[in-house]
Amino acid sequence: MGTPRPDQIAICYVGAQAAGSPLTTYTCGTGSTTSNVVTTAAISNPAGAIAIFKGNITSALQGYACHLRGASGGGVETYKPLPAAPASGDQVLVWMVGSNRSTTEVMGLTVGGVQPEITAVAGANITGVSISYASWLLGAGTLTVTYTASTTSLAIHMGSDSDGAAVDVSTGGTFAIYDASGDAYITVTVAPASLPATDQTDTWTLAAPTGTVIPDYEGAETHPTLGGKVRYRAEVFANLADLDTAMAANVYPYWPAGTATTVATGESLGLTAGSFDATDASDWLASGWVLNTTKNDCRPFTRSGNTLTCRAVDWVILTGNGTTAATIGATLTGSSSGATAVVVASRAGQAICKSLSGTFTTSDTAGAVGTVSAVQVGFRGYTAVAWEAGDAIVPMPEIDIAADTGTISTVASETQIPADVTFSTPTAAVPLVIGNVAANTSVAIWMREWILDGATAADGKNADNTYAWS
Incomplete structure (x- = not known):
């Protein structure tokens, strides 16, 4: 990773709040239930918005995300039941459809089961230090934070790795503490007067959150006759550095587990509903999307052993x-x-x-x-064709992405197609090229979800994007 440093790059939500402001926080009032959230100020245009609960009072809601259906009964109706009814005073971030960059960053890793951007995480031993962000590049596992009293410094490592460079935190404030790779980091806030007098360590389990970009595909969206939707959301790659340009920036979406294989000998698939055997799909998920890289076509699938079953092409x-x-x-x-x-x-x-x-x-x-x-005719912008034995196939991401290098396209709803962008499903080997992003500028990355009628409702879809620059 080059300059700017990773902590000078922010991946931020795009929404309906004023440009350059955080996502709007609403406060829950009395009368909320597990399916209807009453707020002290009305939520404008709630249909299609995503609510992310802070859990500042009701801990069971901390970091929980869900779609909002629309206004109902003095509040907003959620698409799925909440794990607990919000109490009066509970706060919730609302990510509404819009075209303005917020200053709220897309969530990083959870720290000890807590989303630190929402609730800062403090350890039991290193007093005066709280974690507010954990970089995705750290990966899931055990994070160790070490405080050295003689140098008033903090260092971190994952698992059994060596510590990264120690950072002097004696002045207090906000610091980025990097691991030995120089790429992955945590953001901490330090109160110097509360730092311990002796060397201390704290450890946490880091994990990937689910559903903070795509909370779920609800039953109403996947119903065989009433369902079917293509949803658009955007996030922003923002270069916060004062001088350095992020050179040759690029991005690709998360690709699911599963080894590339082929359509088995003697097998084929037309445009009607049907099944075929793969040579070896034993490590694929039970359902998802399959990309035929030979024919440049894709289909939704369910899997039983090496047999993939695909619906008719009717989009x-x-x-x-x-x-x-x-x-x-x-x-x-x-x-x-x-x-x-x-x-x-x-x-x-x-x-x-x-x-x-x-x-x-x-x-x-x-x-x-x-x-x-x-x-x-086809799914996700691919033209449907017949598949045959020997075709190369691989599981593909849930989303397609596109770069919006000018002014962020204005959309009035989650189902409005943004203008002048071209969607694709890039890979780590051939990512989507964003280009050079100058200091204090940003580029929007659109995400497109194809939610099929008759599909299975599901929680926590993965819509994580990986960015790189030099």
Whole structure:
């Protein structure tokens, strides 16, 4: 990792708060339940927002994240039950749909089961020190923090590694303490008067949080007939350094476990629902997305042994010359072909649709999409084709990403397609190139989730992105 230092790069939420401000914190009032959160100030445009509870009073809510459905009964309804009813005075961060960069960073690792950005973590032995952030680059495992009294310094290491460079904290304030790699760090706040008189150590278990970007896919979103959605969210790669440019910045999403393999001998898959055997998918997850790198196509799958079962390809992207966005849930009908499909995401001149019946053509006019200029049948921007034996396949991420190098595209809802960005699923070997990011500037990275009708509702989807620069 080059300059700027990792603690000078912030990955921040994008939302509806004022630009350069933290995500808005709301305070719970009386009358909240496990499915309805009453706040002392109304939450504007709550539909599609994500709530992240601080747990400042109700500890069971600390770091818990969920989607908000909309206003209901004097509060906001949650998509899924909370682990406990919020008490009066409980605080909650609300990440609403918007296009302004916040100063709230996307959550790092948990420290001793606590999300330190929400509740700072203090150890039992090194008094006067609290941890407010743990870098993802530290990885899951045991963190040891060492205080040396003679030099008034802190150092850290993971597991059995050696300590990183010790940092003099005698002046007090906020410090980044790096491990021996020079890349991974924790952020601490130090009160010098409370530091111990003797050498001390504290240890914590670090773990990856789940659901702080994609809390879940709810049953209402995955219902066989009512479900189906394409959701858009953005985060920002912000260079907070005063002088240094982050050179050749790049990013790729989390790729799930599973060894690359092939479609087994004698097997194939068409565009209708079907199953095929992989040569060896024994270490794949039970369900997810599979990318055919030979055919440049993807499908959702469920797995039993080496057998992958895939649904029919019945989603389509229609592009045309329309000047308004198609209404979510509207049925588009091709004027010439008679083909139909139901809108799940849209912008002026484009609609992503489920429940495709028939074949749209460029001879069609299709509602708000206008005169159709392009028809792409498939999932996640891939064109569906037949698969055959020997095709190379690999599990793929839950999300696609895109860089928005200009002003962050303005979206009014989570299902509005951001303009002028191109989504892909880059890898660690071939990441998405962001480019040079000058000091005190930022670039938005859009994330796209395809939530299929008839899929299985699930908690804690992984939407972590890995950034690098030189």
